[in-house]
Amino acid sequence: MNSLRELFGYPFMVNALQAGTIVAVVSASMGWFMVLRRQTFAGHTLSIVGFPGAAGAILLGISPAFGYFGFCAVAALLIGAADPRAGTTTYRQESALIGTVQAMALASGFLFVSLYHGNLNGLTGLLFGSFLGITRGQVLTLLAVGAGALVGLAIIARPLLFASVDPEVAAAAGLPVRALSLGFLLLLAVAVAETAQITGALLVFALLVLPPATAQTITGRPAFGLGLSVTLAMVVTWAGLVAAYYTPYPTGAFITTFSFAAYALARGTRWLAERSRSTRPVIASEVPG
Amino acid sequence: MSTLVAMAGSITSILSHPFLRHAFLAGTGIAASCGLVGYFVVLRGQVFTGDALSHVAFTGALAALAAGFDLRLGLFGATVAVAVGMGVLGRSGRADDVVIGSVFAWMLGLGVLFLSIYTAGSSGSNGTAGVSVLFGSILGLSGGAARIAAAIGGAVCAGIVLVARPLLFASVDEGIAAAAGVPVRALGVGFLALVGVTAAETTQAVGALLLLGLLAAPAAAAHRLTDHPYRGLALSAALAVLAMWAGLTLSYVFPATPPSFAVVAVATVIYAAAAGRGTVLRGLARRGGRNPSGDNGSPRAEEVEHA
Structure with a gap:
């Protein structure tokens, strides 16, 4: 307990814990809808697009924040234009487009860094983050952007849920499914740009993916699932930060490992429960792997 | 056309440099295998699986470096093992997007861990190892490594050509293929193993983070340009090799651009051109009432069967 108090004595740890909490709440809420809509590939690509944005902004000498938000918004519009739910393309074409956008974004990021005469530590910082070097100002910016993204999500949450679960019925009921989809991608882009x-x-x-996937394995109820997802994300982030404080290893490795352990536990429990419930081998082979 | 001629001219002058000869040799094998494998990756809707395997390649390579083994051991071991695992665990050789995402998010975390162990363990100068795994170092291949890379690329191409017919059938209509006695599941797992080998192989050329460009963009362009499966397969390989050659040439002409960027940029331009052309032609066809690409929609099962 004493060493925990000592940990809170360091301002950089307090900043990291506060920033981590904001990041966890925002990405776990956004991620819950992303997982529900099966847009993990789009989410992954949006989260990567922040890297060339930041590298390009550094090359031009402007604030990386502009780069993060600018690139992520453009990528969200590109991906949104090929949304198969809108009926303009097939899933096959959509995923190929997302993959190309992602590779091109990463390639541009690499070009920007090498044009900047590659500060390689800067490169790893952009790719893997620096949880322990966060300033007070960054925490406040995070809070503002995160709150904005969450308010936006709260406004469209109800129709978005409807449109995600059953797009045809939602469209028939007069919901603007396509606009909702694009709006969600833009909000997701803002959230990941900030988090990145x-x-x-x-x-x-x-x-973005692990706590929501865990929550959706445990429950199908929206409100409970969202709450669970946010709680899980906060717990793993705190645990990861504290573990990284006491060991020489990076925060990211702990956060991903803790969240993956929770996910594996949830999947394993559900698999066992489904297996004991169904004695017929036909059903057992239909359990998704 | 004249740019192509000029490019061919500069290629002959480029080939006097041994390191560029090695890059072209390895690059051709790698790009051809990426084009062929990528065609099926796009056809089967498994681009996200390729994305996941590219991150596994990063983790595998750094795990090998951190443990002090040869980098290629970790690369091939990790990608093939994870590819086969995804195939076996998923339904009929395909895994769910959320499961894939969850696994590779964790893999990335492990990769960061190995990177930190490796850079802490080896004194100083090794900060570039992580970067070259992420973004490739095709110009740094030795003659021996280039020949091995070209040979593996050739073997992957031969493997794809061997299974092309049943794999096409299984990819287009799984149910009918299974009913006709095609071993759909074994094909799916075997194909993913080939994707794993290709991912490991391509990581050496353009890096773990950019290999998706070589895997997805030429293949997606080929899918846009033709619906005929074998023509598309050949076109995809040809476009990938073209992107590789043009990229290497560009980065030779403009030394400020890294080769992996140039290769991915050319591949993206090819894709954008094909997508734009396809959209324009489809618009014209709708107005004129004819179909520009010969046959309509995706290849049908019976077409593949009789091809």
């Missing part, structure tokens, strides 16, 4: 500045482009995805 703290966790690095490569690790945003872990908080």
